[in-house]
Amino acid sequence: MKIRTAIALGAVIAATATTFAAEPGADTYKAKCQMCHGASGLADSPAGKAMKVKPITDPSVKKLTEAEMITATTNGEGKMKPFKDKLTEGQVKDAVAYFRTFLK
Numbered sequence: 001m002k003i004r005t006a007i008a009l010g011a012v013i014a015a016t017a018t019t020f021a022a023e024p025g026a027d028t029y030k031a032k033c034q035m036c037h038g039a040s041g042l043a044d045s046p047a048g049k050a051m052k053v054k055p056i057t058d059p060s061v062k063k064l065t066e067a068e069m070i071t072a073t074t075n076g077e078g079k080m081k082p083f084k085d086k087l088t089e090g091q092v093k094d095a096v097a098y099f100r101t102f103l104k
C-alpha cells in the first residue's frame, strides 16, 4: 500500500514538474496566436500572409515593449480582434512573453 501511494505521488510530482518546465504561454500562443503570427513569430503561416501580419523581427514590432504588446493583444490592433473577452490577463501576458522569446 505504502509503495503504491509513493508511486502515485511520484507520478503527480513528475507531471507537475513537466507542466512548469514548459514555457507558460506556449500552449496559449499555439492555440490562439500561431495561426496568424506563425510558429516562430514570423507570420509565415497562410493566415499571417493573407492578413499581412508583420513578423516580430519587423522594426515597428521589435521596438514595442512587453506592456505595449499586452495592450495590443488585449484591446486588438488593426485586423486583430481584442482578446480581452477570450483570454484572462494572465494568459495574454504569458502568450506575449512567449511571443517575445522569438526576438532572442
Ligand code: HEC
Pocket (backbone or CB within 6 Å): 028, 029, 032, 033, 034, 035, 036, 037, 047, 051, 052, 053, 054, 055, 061, 064, 068, 069, 070, 072, 073, 077, 078, 079, 080, 081, 083, 092, 095, 096, 099
Ligand atoms: C486572426 C489573426 C491573428 C491572431 C489569431 C492573433 N493576431 Fe496578433 N495581430 C494580427 C494582426 C493582423 C495584427 C496587426 C498588426 C500587424 O500587421 O502586425 C496583429 C498585431 C499584434 C501585435 C502588435 C504588434 C504587431 O505585430 O503589429 C501583437 C503584440 C500581437 N498581435 C500579439 C498577438 C498574440 C499574443 C496573439 C494570441 C493571443 C495574437 N496576436 C493573435 C493578427 C492576429
